Amino acid sequence: MKRGTLTSYKERMVRVLEYILKNLDEPMPLADLAGVACFSPYHFHRIFRGIMGRSVIEHVRLLRLERAAGSLLESAKPIIQIALDAGYESHEAFSRAFRKKYGLSPSRFRRTSGVDCRRHGNEMDRLVTQMGQPFAGEVIVNVTIKTVAAKRVAYMEHRGPYNECGGTWDRFLPELGKRGLLGGENLILGLCHNDPEVTPPEDIRYDACVVVDDDFQAEGEIKVQVIEGGEYAVTTHFGPYHQLNLSYAALAGSWLPNSGRELRSAPAYEIYITDPEGTEPEDMITDIYMPLETSRGEN
């Protein structure tokens, strides 16, 4: 049932939040966090980001900062020690982050017993209360579930920051084009192996793909793979590529918890409908495909 899934996504996310709170000083691999609440590790970051509006790392930083604020008031520890406990490497970095959140320096905060600071409620309390409210519906997102066939694609691998993948396309498309493999109708897509928000830019893997027929053979830098078919949640992103993350977040944070569905552990992909060369950024159209687990027919 839909109602049931929404509650279950919330309950599961609360479990994750509690786990983070209890393990603030431990390394927190995404796979462990996802495992706490049976989320697919593959897409966990997108679900977390979508529901919470921030990445796991940002969330952990925020909680550590709150704990540090408590220590400033309740202990006599040197500030540098509190900074180190909060995961900052220097007094300066800690002060900067602290000032950004509380509006004053850690030492002044301590001197004035925190009286002057901007009031920020306890994050965990607030989150759990918020969990009682519907967190979906704020972002309107049109999603349809499509059953799609497997796609055989020629691709060139891009390793590095997302915003530099244009360079890979600039090498890849002319190679295909001079072989007579491009018309105006090719399905052109990007296979996203990582989320740029949680993966160091240099480790991001993205495949620039063009659907090809069975005759096409891999050659040099151009390889061939088959993208699994099956059910996908599909939404259309209107606007520049650098805002695609907003549509991913809306899909994972707003639509998914209400959908009764789970994401499958396979990469998401983007189909580029418009040619970025002749199109203004605000007129660009991109379809986002997120793979779904086979429906168990519960609803």
Next chain:
Amino acid sequence: MPTMEKIDLFKQHKADYVAKRNPVLVEIAETTYLAIEFQGAPGGPAFTDAVGALYAIAYTVKMTRKAEGLGDYVICKLESLMWVEAGDPALVPKDQWHWRLLIRTPEVVSPQDLERASEVLLSKGKPAGVRDVYLTKLTEGLCVQMLHQGSYESEGDTIAPMTAFAEEKSLTFHSHHHEIYLSDPRRVPPERLKTILRHPVRPATL
């Protein structure tokens, strides 16, 4: 990331693509296009084949030149000229309409580029229609131009004020009706399709 400067003819010749909701006069200088001709209804099989052949050549020529370091350019929007043997097109069955589909192309593109592109496309089993794509130059001169928003079927609503505007200025239509497709009909609903309509004019003879 070193990217070569791209030629964007659509942006370089903004004045040619004035798209206002009332008719205006424009002066169109000589322009180079990739072109293909066919006869048939818009959206019909002949149309689809011609569009496919034109784009296949356009992309293959562009990408081959780019791969060889001969410079890069943006593939412009699809345009078309439409005419009938005689009479008012609205009264002629659509399967007798004549079309020349066009994609504006930099002058550096040569017939040899097209020749090579069609050979490589044919070797990949693409339809023989790619051989029918040719380079052409058009000099339309003085034209009445106006933005049409809506379905292609409703273009009459825009052609009427264009005709009245020409008459008011003692000008008369000659040569072919010209359309520049700003929207992708596969993704944009008919009522929001934007198309520039252009028609060459000359002083009306008394």
